[in-house]
Amino acid sequence: MGTQDSTIKKKLLFTLGCSFTEGDGAYPEEPFFELLGIPLDCSERMKWHGTSLQNRLRNENAPHFHKNGWPPRLVKKLGYDKLINVGKCASSTSYQVKLLFDKYWNFPFHHYETLMIIYCTDASRFSFYSGGAPMTFMAGNPDRPYTLSGRYAKIIQDHNLDTILEQIHHLKCLEGFCKSKGITLKIMNYHEREDEIMKRIYRTDVYMESKKWDPLPFQHDAFYNDKMDNRYHSPICFHPNKKGYELMAENVYNKIKELYP
Secondary structure (H helix, E strand, O other): OOOOOOOOOEEEEEEEEOHHHHOOOOOOOOOOOHHHOOOOOOOOHHHHOOOHHHHHHHHHOHHHHHHHOHHHHHHHHHOOOEEEEOOOOOOOHHHHHHHHHHHHOOOOHHHEEEEEEEEEOOOOOEEEEEOOEEEEEOOOOOOOOOOHHHHHHHHOOOOOOHHHHHHHHHHHHHHHHHHHHOOEEEEEEOOHHHHHHHHHHOOOOOEOOOOOOOOOOOOOOOOOHHHOOHHHEOOOOOOEOHHHHHHHHHHHHHHHHHHOO
């Protein structure tokens, strides 16, 4: 799939993204939530989402997420030698690119045949440096302009265009970095709507699929809770569970086999 000499170099999968790439939601097998009195059918998701309990469980189980998200599953299916996953919960694409540049600019990519996949998060998230490190911010409410993210949302004139253009800018930077390092880059999107707009505005060969495509092969749009497929989601948040991440890894793997045999 890459442009490097695969006969002498080990294969590296490098992944970037937000909580969906970090593996959030891939909690241990039952009995886990049952012992906490949380229904497995997701009927009390809104009761627990965003609470101190969810935050505690997330922090305690982060190492489990890192072993059971889609990146570690995909690297096994591909038969690659090494995985570096810098997925970060609640992070923006600009934060992820800054993190990559800050920590891996001098990484010896030339020693590997590298496939880099970024699973793009909400285009409206943003970041900037503070205290020598990048800080990331979620999308804000324009009706609350006295918060930083709310003011940013108020300034944006076209939420369907301006945020996508910002996203494309950061992806172009990532694309240039990968070309300079001999890395094969592939871009995927969580939101189908943003995926469609982005591909209409910016044409490039680094998309995993040139047409509109959803890596998650089940209903997952958090804005339509009644349509979510709860078989593949955590009962306390909107992230996939282990089964969901396995289906995603299989879907991405099949797409790679189909388009890049």
